[in-house]
Amino acid sequence: MSDDIRLKAALAYAGLGWPVFPVGDDKRPRIKDWENLASCDEATLRKWAGKWPGTNFGCALGRASLVVVDSDVDKMQKDGTMASGEKSLQALQAEQAASLPATFTVRTPSGGLHRYYRAANIGSKNAFRPGLDVKSGGGYVVIPDSVTARGRYQVINQAKIAPLPAWFKEAYNKPYQVRKRGTPPPPDVVPDTEEKLAAAHELLEAWPPVSEGERNTSLYKMARECCKAGVSEDAAWEVLLECADFVADLPEREAKATIHSAYADLSDFGENGEERAFAAVSTLANSDADAESQGEWNPVCGTFAQFLGKEPPPRPWLVQDLIPYTHQPIMIAGAPGASKSLLGAQLCREASLGRPFLNRETLQLKSLYITFEDSVDDLFHRAAHNSSRVNPENLKEQEPHFMYLGKEDFIFCYRSKQSGRLVEGPGYRKLFKWVTERGIRLVVGDHLSKFFPENENDRSMVNAFGSLLTRFCEEAKCLWLMLSHTNKAGLEYSGSSANAGIYRQVLLLTRDESGLYTLECKKSNHTKAGEKLHFVFDNWYCAPLADEDLSAMREQKEAAKEAEKAAKEEAREAARDDTITRIRQAMQPGEWY
Secondary structure (H helix, E strand, O other), X not given: OOOOHHHHHHHHHHOXXXXXXXXXXXXXXXXXXXXXXXXXXXXXXXXXXXXXXXXXXXXXXXXXXXXXXXXXXXXXXXXXXXXXXXXXXXXXHHHHOOOOOOOOEEEOOOOOXXXXXXXXXXXXXXXXXXXXXXXXXXXXXXXOOOXXXXXXOEEEEOOOOXXXXXXXXXXXXXXXXXXXXXXXXXXXXXXXOHHHHHHHHHHHHOOOOOOHHHHHHHHHHHHHHHHXXXXXXXXXXXXXXXXXXXXXXXXXXXXXXXXXXXXXXXXXXXOOOHHHHHHHHHHHHOOOOOOHHHOOOOOOOOOHHHXXXXXXXXXXXEEOOOEXXXXXXXXXXXXXXXXXXXXXXXXXXHHHHOOOEOOEOEOOOOEEEEEOOOOHHHHHHHHHHHHHHXXXXXXXXXOOEXXXXXXXXXXXXXXXXXXXXXXXXXXXXXXXXXXXXOOOOEEEEEOHHHHOOOOOOOHHHHXXXXXXXXXXXXXXXXXXXXXXXXXXXXXXXXXXXXXXXXXXXEXXXXXXXXXXXXXXXXXXXXXXXXXXXXXXXXXXXXXXXXXXXXXXXXXXXXXXXXXXXXXXXXXHHHHHHHHHHHHHHHOOOOOOO
């Protein structure tokens, strides 16, 4: 029987002096101390192949004096954006006015590239640039001709492995000065206090789940957060072992090398702690005019005297004098069947088109309507009814996006099992990326229960959700209009009173027995409480009422009430007269009644 293609590749590269070791389909080493036990011995490699049939192999790069410049495709960053390793490499080469020479190159199953170079005494670094890793001492890559479920590691350039250029070594080492372990932190920070360790534990326990392909990157980011919390490098190793399960599965040497890289820059050590904050305040109190040029804290501040005698700038409105435009969440609450979805979709479309909403001018914005209940077919039928009034000019390019998530396993946020805290879910990050890539400035979410799965009466959970939603708005630079149910009385939003602090504005949508709908501002920092808009439901369209029509409708409503009142009074009189007649008929003459 001929050897498996994976074993053939391992034997071939071992013959070139590459120490190799077995790895699983998840690219994780199958043996401990892989860097020292990696071998070029044929018998050892065949023994491993017999123990794990069809296994792939990795190369301990540092022992072979190899360096791999590893560029990823569409790698998600901490801020939710996607990074291209190739673009980062191009930018680096432009900065240095130099380029990497052609060399032995492998395309990975995900579409990334492994460029092999020769150099000794080079350490590994994840995220050297966005989407760009450097693997050598303490690191490894899966060797060419390995095969996974996603595809094959395919050689695309058979060139001889080139030496790593001096300019790349210099650029590579520049941001991460070599330092000895135990380099002291900034003098104003006391490391590893009980409070700092507790803060690091809390942050790491709330960390989103880490996928197999993101372990090293996530470890680096976690270690950076420990550094900012004021936890020393040695203590960070212990904290990470306790809080992040995947760390124990990584080779210890590689994991510690990643943490060491994260602690290469101590300029922000303890920046999230009290000492740095107090130091900043102290600096401000003793600062002078060139504080900003010296990099010290210089917040936007002044005195109220600067406002005297000046006109304030105009306030931006999504809907003139009713809904302000701000990078914060707003709520519209209405009872089931109050046409919230129709109203929200119409506002989304008319804002995107720059058309008036209920006779109020709108700020034209690129918009997105998210629904879980109304299918694409439902949206199509509604649009067929009301598009002649919402978009009479048939302006296709200005129509908003819609997103139907009714069939998606969409998790915007969830309660961490480890910490019990509410943390962002995969749906948060996917939606953030989608919104920011398209420049969306208005999001209408239909409705709250689909984004917030926890108890709406749990004040701490509601506050945590508010923080997540507000952060989404601020970082994505958008207004989020959340649709929600009212309480049983139909008088206000359902859930904890903490909602009042989350939403910049709360509007209440009601409908009376005559079919008159009212959108009323119940709480706002900009709009007068009690401000109202009235409309009627007309063939899947929220039709605004002119003042005279509203007056006529109110007169009809009052007349109907008076007629109903008179009818009830007449009925009562008739019933009383009938009762008296019956009593008289039942009594004998001369008896009292």
